[in-house]
Amino acid sequence: MSDWGPVFVAVVLFVLLSPGLLIQVPGRNRFIEFGNFQTSGVSILVHSILYFALICIFLLAVGVHVYIGSWVISWIWLFYGLEFYHERARETMVEWAPVLIGVLLLVILSPGLLFQLPGNSSHVKFGSFKIKGKTIVVHTLIFFAVYAILILAVGVHIYTG
Structure with missing residues (x-):
């Protein structure tokens, strides 16, 4: 079974932190603007830093894992010391590929920065x-497709530790 947790978290954060859709920090006229459907280079930088922080919390600290079975989606939240349905015990090495690929794709696919x-x-x-x-x-569909292919199909791994 493949772990869809990083894909789910990355796509949800991509939608929530796309500058100009729900929120833009900093805005064009104010520090925070809501739903203005505009973006800027500085706001993409700020949103990328927020994305990096949140995806690190969800994937590295909390350890969100989603396994899709034949008919059942099972959610597994792994906290330190608690492990449910994990193929192997946590290693001391940290997997950075989902984090770094997510941040890179957020910057490249932020609507309006490079292309639209x-x-x-x-x-x-x-x-x-x-x-x-x-x-x-x-x-978002492009982000989902590229991220899922790189993380699940190709199996890109970057380990530290």
């Missing part, structure tokens, strides 16, 4: 720093 699919007036727009609802959906 679909754009406002064309199919692809580059560096517009404006987003819309369809753009978030398309970029």
